[in-house]
Amino acid sequence: MSVAGHFIYWATIYLMVIGLFIVIARGNLIKKLVGLSLFQTSVYLLYIAPGKLIGGTAPIIADGFSVYSNPLPHVLILTAIVVGIAVLALGLALVARIREAYGSIEEDEILAAGEPAQ
Amino acid sequence: MMVATVTVLARSRNLFAVIVLSGIYSFLMATVLVALDAVDVAMTEAAVGAGISTVLLLGALHLCRSDEAKPLQAPWRSLAMAVATVGVLVYGTYGLPPFSDPQAPIHRHVAPRYLNDSVKETGVPNVVTAVLASYRGYDTLGETTVVFTAGIGVIALLRRRGKQREKDAA
């Protein structure tokens, strides 16, 4: 339970919670999406950090290396990155349509507007 | 440095600055990932996070064309919730193994089998590609389908304007 052993987890938690804070506390829709992608990126760090072995190398089998970092989190995170950008693309398309329907991308103004002006 | 970037991003209200800062954050994340020996992931994160993500955000910003409005009230409740989340998560990390511990459970069950047998069974030295394409190929099919669905969703959401313009012009 040393500080050096857990420091990277705490840094990851700080990044994660700032992303979460941006999503729940800011009203601008594009900024919310950026906060969401920040949150996702910090989760990637959270997954890959435990896989690293100091003195190991990237998990590509080659002569001369015997210790490799764990490849399993890399695979999961590769999928997660691509899914994350799919979410971002779809979310931005939704924001563009909301802007056209309501005329603004601030959450408060959209909630106050009621019916969309087609 | 990443912590500083993210803090400035949270407080900044100019959306263009927010997007550029998120690109910087992605590049820094890619650098950290290389330091953690995750080379495949770093390349993907750099290309996707700093490249495509920034382009799409800029495209959306061009369509929306606004800056963030000043928040109406100070976000004390959200801040309290965020701090509480930090507390809970930090308490949770005490159960995690310390950084780079060879005896951690993550290194002892499936991973040694992949590392030892993947060249014999698949003939591919890059273990990440072998696991992604062969051992867990079904998951990659699902992921490709997710990307495909996102593409279809974007087409469905943003297509109608062209047809309406043709109808208006006709």
Add this chain to the structure above:
Amino acid sequence: MKDDLVLRVVTKLFIPFILLFALYVQFHGDFGPGGGFQAGVIIAAAIIFYAIIFGLPTTRRVVPDWLVETMVAAGVLLYGLVGVTGILLGGNFLDYFVLGATPVAGQLRGIFWIEVGVAITVSGVMLKTFYMFAARARDE
């Protein structure tokens, strides 16, 4: 931006190398970092680069809409076809061992084709999303 001479020349110089690098990343994904996703994103980035400098209508003539939409679907189809081929040749779905003369050759062939499928779909989707955003902005 297509009136700026420096940008035009540099773009025309760089884009072939970027596409070549994308192909390198795709096919060397077995031996170094890389693979289908990275290659697909780099291809899309190269064409978006071209679109930013030379404008969307020119890019639409070079890489037309029907091609991009076909690419979006073709990659997933290719992946599924590799899986179904496994069934037709006697194995399970997405079984690579039956695809070649020896199990290892079958694995290599299967991995090659599904990475190609992934790259095609990813580049198609990224490109189509960019086209949709840019076209929408021009209509306003």
